[in-house]
Amino acid sequence: MLAQLLDSHAIILNYPAKDAEDVIRHLSQKLLESGYVKDSFAQAALSREATLPTGLPLGGEINAAIPHTDVEHVIKPAVALATLPKPVIFRNMVEPEEEVPVRLVFLLALEEPKSQVAMLQEVAGILQNPQLIQRLTSATTVAEVQTILAENEAS
């Protein structure tokens, strides 16, 4: 499910992001170029991140963020993925005063919930699997990422 929604054009490995805004803009641009989101998506995702952040501390060395925004900025569902060699600061989703250094970013372009439960559960499942997080952040090719996700889906 996730493997199908993850556009290969929007898998950016070892992206030297300046900050959270940089990575959100970069991934949004990839989804825009592939026709998944509207022009307004990047700004909407950034505004949402400023008021309702999406950083998730995962208890290990690598933390993640899942920026996303309202359905009206989305044309069709997709997921973009970035791995970062150096962490950038997001804020904790439920404790926004807490900073979370993030090295794995899933940018989610979502439509109505019912159709994408499986994909969202898969993302949550990945976040709960430290080995998978480690493999994804160490991946050096898009094909490798796709293999890791396909293996995870099959398991």
Added chain:
Amino acid sequence: MSKPKVVLVSCGTAIATSTVVAKAIEESMRERGIPVVTRQCKAAEIRSHLSGVDLIVTTTPLPDNLGVPVVKALPFLTGIGKEEVLNEIEEKLREA
């Protein structure tokens, strides 16, 4: 069969994290023998969704004094402390 408890799941957009959390609560409470129905809402609109709600589970900060118990639900996304939060939800629903 007792009336199902109503769990309101709140997140920023009402489509992403609350969807994952709502599914997880439905499944885990069923296993624990507590029938629940879940509703989803945006955190910003929570006050207009409180009618008939037994428990709020949220992935984003919420105002105080909603008059309904609130449980923070990050463990459904990160896996850390998931069992504890399930126990807390079960306990609050049994009291509700």
